[in-house]
Structure formats: C-alpha cells, structure tokens
Amino acid sequence: MTQSSDTTSYRDIKETVLARIRSGEWQPDSLLPNEQELAVEFSCTRTTVNRALRELADEGYLERRRKAGTRVLSAPQRQARFTIPMVRDEVEAMGGTYRYALVSSGVEPAPDWLRARLALTSDQSVMHVRCMHFNGNTPFQYEDRWIVIDSVPQVADADFAAIGPNEWLIQTVPFTNVELSFLASRADKTVAGFLDLPVGEPVFTGERITWLEGQPVTFAKMYFAAGYRMTTQF
Amino acid sequence: MTQSSDTTSYRDIKETVLARIRSGEWQPDSLLPNEQELAVEFSCTRTTVNRALRELADEGYLERRRKAGTRVLSAPQRQARFTIPMVRDEVEAMGGTYRYALVSSGVEPAPDWLRARLALTSDQSVMHVRCMHFNGNTPFQYEDRWIVIDSVPQVADADFAAIGPNEWLIQTVPFTNVELSFLASRADKTVAGFLDLPVGEPVFTGERITWLEGQPVTFAKMYFAAGYRMTTQF
DNA sequence: ATTTCCAATTTGTGTAGACTTTAATTTTTT
DNA sequence: AAAAAATTAAAGTCTACACAAATTGGAAAT
Incomplete structure (x- = not known):
C-alpha cells in the first residue's frame, strides 16, 4: 500500500499522543498501548508509530524500554536546547555590527590551575589569547582563552590579530567533546576595564573546555557585558 | 533480505560520516553524495542512510534540503542540551538532602511589570509564592513565583506549605511553551538575606515563563546560591 | 526461600519498494 | 531580458515485513 492524503503521519501521532498526555487521558507513569495496538488504532504501520514514539522519547516526554513498554514520564524532562552561537552571529542576530579586537597573545607555560583542569603535564605550554568582541563600539564579550x-x-x-581564536579553532581543529558551564562572577579590575563597568559588578560568565578524542584542546572564559541574558524558548 | 551481523547500521554510517567530516575528507559547505549513492557505498538501503543523515542534521552537523542535497555545516551549530532539572533532583543528584520551605504566599493584583511581561489585563490577579530550597541546611535556591x-x-x-509551587504546577497543569533565561544579577537585601550572602554579591539567576496554548501560566525567578554553575557536556 | 534458567513480549533496526513534497534548474513564453 | 511554466533531482515519509536485542516474569532447580 502507499501513503495518501488520508494516512496518519508520524506527526499526527505525535500530536495526538501529546494531547492525550496533556489532557490527562494518559496519566504520568502509566503505560501506553504497545506499538502494534497503536498502529491498529491509527491505521498505519508499526514503523510509523515507532518513529512518533521514538521522537517523543527523545524530546523527553516518554520513556521506552524493550519488553517493558512505553510510559509517560511523570516530570517531563524537557531539555532546553541552547544553541551555542558564535559571538559574531549573536551580535549580528541582534542587528549589531560585530567587531573583534585582539588584546594579547603569546606562549606561556600552563599555569597550575589550568594544568589541573585539563590534565596537562608540567612541561606543556599553552597559547594564551585575550580578546574583545564588540557590538559596534559597545563591549559585548571579553574572552580569555588558552590553547594547548x-x-x-x-x-x-x-x-x-586577524581572526578570533574561536573562529580560528572551529575552522582548524575538530572537537569531539565539550564541557560548557555558566555562572555569575564578579568583575575584577581587568574584566571591569574591558567591559566598561564598575569593579565588583555581576558578570554573566561562560566557561568552555574542548577535547579532541580525549586530548584537551582549549579552555575559554567568556565574560559578557552588563545586562546579558542567555535565552531559549521551547 | 534481512539484517545480520555484517550489515551496516545507521550508527555505523553516522560514525563514518562524522569521521569523514572531522578528517577533512568532507569539507565544510561541501555537498555529500546523495542518499542513493551512499546506500550503494554502505551496501544498505536508502532508508538506513536517511536515518543516519537525518539524525546528524538534528544534531547540528549537516544541513539538508530537498533537491539541493546534504551539506556539511561550516560552523557546526552544536546544540547544548541543558536538561532543566527540578530543584529536588538537582540537590539529590549532588548527594544532598533536599528541603523545601514556604516563605509566603497570597493573592495579589498583578504588578505592572508582570502584566506587561505576561500580557495580562489590568484586572487579573496572581498568586504570589516565595519559597526556599535547601541542600540540608544550606540555602540552595530562592524562588519568587507568580501564578496566573x-x-x-x-x-x-x-x-x-506542603509542596513547592514548581512541583505542584508540574503535576497539575501541562504546558506547551516555555521561555527560559539565565543572567547574572546582583543580590538585593531580600535575596542576600535568604541566600546568606552579602548584599551586592553576584547571583546566578534564572527566569522562566510558561504558557499553555497561548495562556500565560506562571513566571518564576530563581536565585541560586553563591558558587552555583550550570554545566553540560556534549 | 533463593538462585538460575528459559520463554515471551516489546521495542529496535534493517530490507525493499513506492509515492510525496520541496525547490533548484531549465525551458518556454511574454 | 524578464517572468512564468515545466522538468527533475533530492530528501521526506509511508507500507509491509522480518529478524534482533533487551528485559521481565515465571518455571525449574537448588
């Protein structure tokens, strides 16, 4: 047989299942009918039901286990997907003009705290790059980065001087693993100076560690200008 | 025909494709062979190739367009998925003991800023709930929430007094849309008092707005204790 | 009562093939 | 030349079916 305008698509099934969960028809922790039964109900093949349920599980609404079946998650672990944009894109998406400026760069022995953080040996050195990202003439982000x-x-x-370290890294080395953290820090004299705010001001801060097949590649601290918020909708 | 131990699975294809991207064999912006060709190369059906490429596109490595084909994204838009845990789970995952305490709750007319934020009419009132989440006896999060x-x-x-507003809401009303923001704020006297830190201290802060089919449900501000970081790996 | 083993069930994944939808490209018309 | 229409290539999705893998729950053995 073949698909036609009246077949039930995996999208329809997703919608219906979600609606039933939301309406309370399928209570949290309860077991759904199995794929075969749903296929009959929706007059489609099990393959189609499978795709719908698999995606809903990916999205955090359902939990599926072989033999055990599919159940509604009680606290939907909806995962917020923050797309981690490149600074340039972020500035341009706001309608601003991106500008980059190198502050300093040079090779140094890895400081102790970094060695510990990246599991480096005592003789390894790093390229230390400090730079600024502007929106027009307004400071947007101060970046402090070490590259192994x-x-x-x-x-x-x-x-x-010509290209930001992040953009350079992205087009130069691939990566396999990333650890990303966000926190609120206090502006020290350096950060305050670059971001043009009073010392001690709260600063939204990101830390990013990148590895390639187990090898540490880079550690970056990103200090955002006053008023920055990281937002997502889902 | 059927699958056997020597068939190529969609996982294998994903791995191979990723490896080729990482090795530079398939350059950013370049076009991949089409599904049919890859199916021949991997000796599997187009269905299997399709799943592999579809998932890689979901994960932000590829861009696919009908007729135009599949190309390697130049700046892999890898999306960090932050699972937004319930406070209780977060505390317990750290090995702590979760404790909840109500600070105050009551019905009030929606303040102007909230009316604007949630598009409420001037006569709508809200339930204002303030509460604390502890890790043992250590303050973990101060929550200031309004429910329409x-x-x-x-x-x-x-x-x-018996159950936190977030847990209550989750088991009571479904939601369809969420806006989630994170920022660094400065502890005012109230927040500083609850979180046991000096006034003016940087505080990692979350804001969450939830809707059900276009209807605003709740607005929450969450102030995290000193030293909090939100982390993800991918 | 406990452990070990086996069978049954449910999801997971693959094959083979067809129709559908989108949109880039080419051709035709104006 | 520009605009409109037709062609066509690629991904998107569905059917129908089969075997694979995990895990639960009960039966058998200790």
Whole structure:
C-alpha cells in the first residue's frame, strides 16, 4: 500500500499522543498501548508509530524500554536546547555590527590551575589569547582563552590579530567533546576595564573546555557585558 | 533480505560520516553524495542512510534540503542540551538532602511589570509564592513565583506549605511553551538575606515563563546560591 | 526461600519498494 | 531580458515485513 492524503503521519501521532498526555487521558507513569495496538488504532504501520514514539522519547516526554513498554514520564524532562552561537552571529542576530579586537597573545607555560583542569603535564605550554568582541563600539564579550599547543601545533602560525581564536579553532581543529558551564562572577579590575563597568559588578560568565578524542584542546572564559541574558524558548 | 551481523547500521554510517567530516575528507559547505549513492557505498538501503543523515542534521552537523542535497555545516551549530532539572533532583543528584520551605504566599493584583511581561489585563490577579530550597541546611535556591489565577484556578486550593509551587504546577497543569533565561544579577537585601550572602554579591539567576496554548501560566525567578554553575557536556 | 534458567513480549533496526513534497534548474513564453 | 511554466533531482515519509536485542516474569532447580 502507499501513503495518501488520508494516512496518519508520524506527526499526527505525535500530536495526538501529546494531547492525550496533556489532557490527562494518559496519566504520568502509566503505560501506553504497545506499538502494534497503536498502529491498529491509527491505521498505519508499526514503523510509523515507532518513529512518533521514538521522537517523543527523545524530546523527553516518554520513556521506552524493550519488553517493558512505553510510559509517560511523570516530570517531563524537557531539555532546553541552547544553541551555542558564535559571538559574531549573536551580535549580528541582534542587528549589531560585530567587531573583534585582539588584546594579547603569546606562549606561556600552563599555569597550575589550568594544568589541573585539563590534565596537562608540567612541561606543556599553552597559547594564551585575550580578546574583545564588540557590538559596534559597545563591549559585548571579553574572552580569555588558552590553547594547548601539543594538541594544536598549527596555533603557532595563527594570526589572532586577524581572526578570533574561536573562529580560528572551529575552522582548524575538530572537537569531539565539550564541557560548557555558566555562572555569575564578579568583575575584577581587568574584566571591569574591558567591559566598561564598575569593579565588583555581576558578570554573566561562560566557561568552555574542548577535547579532541580525549586530548584537551582549549579552555575559554567568556565574560559578557552588563545586562546579558542567555535565552531559549521551547 | 534481512539484517545480520555484517550489515551496516545507521550508527555505523553516522560514525563514518562524522569521521569523514572531522578528517577533512568532507569539507565544510561541501555537498555529500546523495542518499542513493551512499546506500550503494554502505551496501544498505536508502532508508538506513536517511536515518543516519537525518539524525546528524538534528544534531547540528549537516544541513539538508530537498533537491539541493546534504551539506556539511561550516560552523557546526552544536546544540547544548541543558536538561532543566527540578530543584529536588538537582540537590539529590549532588548527594544532598533536599528541603523545601514556604516563605509566603497570597493573592495579589498583578504588578505592572508582570502584566506587561505576561500580557495580562489590568484586572487579573496572581498568586504570589516565595519559597526556599535547601541542600540540608544550606540555602540552595530562592524562588519568587507568580501564578496566573485565571489560567490555573485550582491554585486557590493548593497548599504551598506542603509542596513547592514548581512541583505542584508540574503535576497539575501541562504546558506547551516555555521561555527560559539565565543572567547574572546582583543580590538585593531580600535575596542576600535568604541566600546568606552579602548584599551586592553576584547571583546566578534564572527566569522562566510558561504558557499553555497561548495562556500565560506562571513566571518564576530563581536565585541560586553563591558558587552555583550550570554545566553540560556534549 | 533463593538462585538460575528459559520463554515471551516489546521495542529496535534493517530490507525493499513506492509515492510525496520541496525547490533548484531549465525551458518556454511574454 | 524578464517572468512564468515545466522538468527533475533530492530528501521526506509511508507500507509491509522480518529478524534482533533487551528485559521481565515465571518455571525449574537448588
């Protein structure tokens, strides 16, 4: 047989299932009918039901286990997906003009706290790059970054006056793992100076560690200008 | 035909494709072979290739367009998925003991800023609930929440001394849309008092607005204790 | 009573093939 | 040349079916 305008699509099934959960017809923790039964109800194949339920499980509404069946999650673990944009895109999406400026860059032995953080040996050195991202002439983000030279030897030839370290890294080395944190920190004299705010002011701060197949690649601290908020809708 | 231990699974295809992207064999912005060609290469059906590529596109590695084909995204828009846990789970996951305490609750006319924020009419009133979440005896989060009574009339009967407003809402009303923001704020006298820190201290702060089919349900501000970081790995 | 083993059930994934939808491209018309 | 229409290539989705894998729950053995 073939699909036609009256077949039930996996989208319809997703909608219906969600509606039933929301209406309370299918209570939290309760078991759904199995795929075969739903296929009969929706007059479609099990394949189609499978896709619908699989996606709903991915989205955090359902929990599925072989033999045990599919159940409604009591506290829907809806996952907020924050797309981590490049600073340039973020500024331009706000309708601003992105501008980048290098503050300093140079090779140094990895400081102790960084060695500990990235599991480096005592003789490894790092490229330390500090830079600013502007929206027009307004400071947008101050970035303090360390790049592990052993993991990215090409970094010796990079010209961070011309291109930001993040953009350079993205087009130069792939990565396999990322750890990303956000916190509220207090502006020290350096950060306050670059972001043009009083010392001690709260600063929304991100930390990012990137690995390639177990090798640490880079550690970055990103300090956002006053009033920054990270927002998502879902 | 049927699958056997030597068939190529969609997982294998995902791995291979990723490896080719990472190795530079498939450059950013370049076009992949079409599904049919890849199906031949991997000796599997187009269905299987389709699933692999579809998932990679979902994960932000590829961009797919009918007729135009599949191309490698130049700046992989890897989406960080922050699972937004319930406070209780977050505390317990740290190995702590969760404790909840109501600070105050009562019905009031919606303040102007909230009316604007949630598009309420001037005569709508809200349930204002303030409460604390502890890890043992250590303050973990101070929550300041408003619930739109017209959207959730049952709130009149809720006993927020016994159950936190978030947990109550989750088991009482479904939601369809959420806006979630994070920012760094400065502790005012109230927040500082509840979180046991000096006035003016940076505070990691979350704001959450929830709707049900276009109807605003609740607005919550969550102030996290000193040192809090929101972390994800991917 | 406890542990071990086996069978049954349910989801997971693959094959093969067809029709559908989107949109880039080419051709035709104006 | 520009605009409109037709073509066509690619992904999107569905059917129908089969075997695979996990895990639960009961039966058997200790």
